[in-house]
Amino acid sequence: MTSPALVAVGGYSTSGSGRGTGIALLRVTPDDSGAAAETLWEVAAADPSFLLWSADGSLLHAVTETSPTHVLTLRVAEDGSSGEIIGDLELAGSGGCHLAPGTRPDTLLVANYGSGSVETVRLDAEGLPVELLDLDDHHDYAEDRDPHPHQVVRLPGTELIAVPDLGLDRVVLYRQVQTGHIEPAGEIPFSRGSGPRHLAADHESSQLLVSCELSGKVGVAVRGEVPQDVGALQVMRGPELEWSVRSMVPASGRPEESALSHVELAADEHHALVANRGPDTIALFSLAGMRPELVAEVPVGAHPRHFTQLGTTILVAAQESDRIDVLRRHQDTLEVAGDPIPAPSVSCLAPRP
Template identity: 65%
Template sequence: MSTSALIAAGGYSRSGSGRGPGLELLRLTTGHDAGGPSGTAPTVERLATVDLPDPSFVLWSADGSLLYAVLETSPTRVVAVRITADGSSAEIVGDLALDGSGGCHLAPGRSAGTLLVADYGSGTVETVRLDDDGVPVELIDVDDHHDRSEGQDPHPHQVVALPGTEALAVPDLGLDRVFLYRQDSAGQMGLTGEIPLSRGSGPRHLAPDHESEQLHISCELSGMVATAARRSVETSRTAPTALNGTALSWSVRSMIPASGREGDNALSHIELADDDGMLLVANRGPDTISLLSLTMMRPQIVAEIEVGAHPRHFTQLGDLVLVAAQEGDRIDVLRRKDETLSIAADPIPAPSVSCLAVRP
C-alpha cells in the first residue's frame, strides 16, 4: 500500500543568488502510511511550476484548493494560486500589492476571511481581506513595529495563532521581543502584550504546545532555543486571554543551545512533533536539524543530523521531515523515529528552496 502527498516548494528566483523557478509542486509517494518503515525510500514526481519573484513562505487554504505565497519584494505581494486536484496545473488568480516590503511569512487570521503578513523589511504586520472565493482583495490593517522600536530596527518574522487562547504571536528579530495581538471581528489587530527576550537574541520563529502552556522560540542571533512558560495574571481588558476568558502572560524560563556543534548558529524554523514531547529545530551554520526532548525540566538535544547548506525551513509528513536547504539547492528527506533522526532518501534537487507546505 502506498500513500502520496502534494508538496508546494517556494524558492528564491530573483534576488541575491536566487536560482529557483519560484513555486514548484511535487508529488511525494511513500511505501506505507506515516512515511513507511525504515529503509523504504519515498519517490518524487515533479508536477508543475509557477514563475513567481522570491516567494519566501507558502500556505495552503483549508480546503487545499488555493496556495498563498508571500513575495519578498518591495512592495510585498500576496499571491493566490489555484491548484487542480491532481496538482498538474496551477493558475494565478490573485496578486495583491501591500504597503510593506520584504514579506517573509503569512498565516490565517483569527478573523474569518483574513491573512496576516509579517514584513521583515519594513517592520510591519499587515492584514489582508479575502473575498468569498478566498482570493486576496484588500489591505485592511497595518501595524508598524517602529512605533515601539525605541530606535532599534524592527524585523517581525512570523505570525502564529496560540492554541487555547485568543492571542496571535509575532516574534520580532530586531526588537528582541515576541508581540502578542488580538484580532477583532472586523480583522483589525490590537497589541495586548509582549514577551521580552535578552538583548541580541533575535527571535525568529516559535512553536506553541497544544494549549500554549509553553512557547519554544528559535533565536536566530544567539543560536539558542528560548522556552516561555504561561501563567495566569489579574484580569485586564488588554492582556491576552485563554478561551475561557482567563488573562494570561508568558515569561522566558530557559535558554539552551540548539546545536551541539561548534561555531555560529543562525537558527531558522522550529516546530513541535505530533506528540508535543519532541521539538525539531533547523540550524544554519552547523547545517543540521536537531531533535530535542521536552520531557525534562528544560529541552534537551537527543539527536542531530547534517543536512544541506542553510536549512531555512522544514515541514513534517508522518514520520518524515522534509528540509528546505536553501543554499544546498535541495530538499533533505529525513525520518524521525522516537528519539532518532536518519536519512530516509536521497535529497530532492530544489534550487534556492525557501519553504515547504504539504497540501491538506
C-alpha cells in the same frame, strides 16, 4: 510506505543568487529508501518566501520577499495536476517573509521583515486577497531598535496572534477585532541580542518554543501564574494570559556558530525539531524534562531555512544546496532517510491539507 503527499515548494527566483522558478508542486511518496518525488507543475513567481494552503486545499497563498510585498493566490486542481495564479495583491510593506490565517476566517496576516511591519489582508468570498485592511508598524515600539517581524502564528487555545520580532528581541502579541484590524495585546521580551525568529506552540499554548536566530538558542516560554517578585525573570503580562521565559538552551551541539531558522513540535508534542544554519543541521529535542534536551542532530544541506513533517518523515529546505533533504525520526532518533530531492534556492515547504 506512507501515502503520497502533495507538497508546495517555494524557491527564490530573483533576489541575490536566486536560482528557482518560483512555486512548484511535488508529489512526494516516502518509502523505506527515503522519498520519491515527482514535479507536477511550476509557476513563475518573484521570490516566494512562504506558502500557505487554504483549509480545503483548493487555494495556495504565497508571500513574496520583494519591495513591495505581494500576496499571490493560486488555484490548484483537485488532483494537483495544475496550478495557476488567480490573485495578486500589492501591499504597503516590503520584504514579506511569512503569512498565516487571521482569527477572522476572511483575513490573512503578513509579516514584513524588510519594512518592519505586520499587515492584515481581506479575502473575498472565493478566498482571494482583495484589500489591505490594516498595517501595524513595529517601528512604533522600536525606540533605538530596527524591527524585523519574521513570523505570524495563531496561538492555539487562545484568541492571540504571536509575531516574533528578531530586531526588537520580543514576541509581540495581538488580538484581531471584529473589523479585521489587529490590536496590541502584550509581549514576551527576550534578552537583547536573542533575535526571536520562529515559534511553535503546543495545542493549548501552555508552552512556546522560540528559535532565537542571533543567540543560537531555543527559548521556552511557559504560560501560567507568575510570582509577584520575579527579579530578573522576563515576563509578559496581559489582561488574561501571561507567559514567563523559563529557559534558553543551545540549539546545536556543534562548534560552529548557529543562526536558527525554523522550529516545530512533533505530533506527540514530546519532541521538537530545530533547524541550525551554520552547522547546517536539524536537531531533535526531547521535551520530557524541565528543559529541552538535545537527543539527536543530523547534518543536512547548506542553509536549512525551513522544514516540514510528513508523519515520521522530515523534509528540509536546504536553500544554498538547492535541495530538499529527507530525514526520518523514530522517538529519540533522527537519521538521513534517502537521497535529497533537487529544488533550486528552496525557501519553504507546504504539504497540502
